Amino acid sequence: MRQRIKKLIESGVIKKFTVILDDKLFEQGVQVLVGFKAPDTEQLVEELGKMDVISEIYVTSGERNVICKAVIPNIKMLKDMLEKFVDLKIPFETNIVLKVVKKAEYTPRLSLKLKCNYCGKEISDEPYTYTLYNRRFYFCCPICLRKFKERMRILERRKKQS
Ligand SMILES: [Zn+2]
Known part of the structure; x- marks a missing residue:
């Protein structure tokens, strides 16, 4: 564990962060965007889904085909997360959010007509x-x-029983 962190520091991955990050930034949680070049997006998405610090996961077009956002409360958890990513052996690039310029809760109205997922x-x-x-x-x-x-609850119960 120590050894691996040391390696990360030597490789400059963590050094880069500790330079940028001071404790103040951690007050509201540091937001980190990570882009992966995943050979198997489904497998990666499943792994990322298990990590509590990750709040958003996107499968995208382009060279980096999985992008996720993490909100991290302290430097230790940042190190843990980076270690986990190194373990995945998938090329990734991490970007720390230094400043949030615009963040809207607004979602544009879809021009496509949505269909009800229950009755169609x-x-x-x-x-x-x-x-x-x-x-x-x-x-x-x-x-x-x-x-x-209700239907999902029944399905869940059946899944657990089998
Ligand atoms: Zn309906």
Whole structure:
């Protein structure tokens, strides 16, 4: 463990961070964007999904095909995360967010008509949404949403039993 951190420091990976980072930056948690060149995106996404510090994961086009965002409360956890990434043996590039210039909660209205994930009907109004395993589901009404949740609960239970 120590040895590996030492190697990371020598390779300049961590040194680069400790130069940029002071404790002040950690007050609200340091935001880190990581881009991977993954040969197998599904496998990587599964690994990343297990890590608590990672809040967002995107599979993208381009050379870096998986991009994730992590919010990290301290330097130790940053080291842990980087170690984990080195262990994955997938080329990656890390970017620390130095300044958030614009961050909007607004999501543009989709021009495509969404279909209800329960009944299949086209959704004309604002959809009801539900997120499960990093996937977002859309519903035409609260009843469909409730029925969908019930169905997922039953499926979960069956999965556990088998
Ligand atoms: Zn519906």
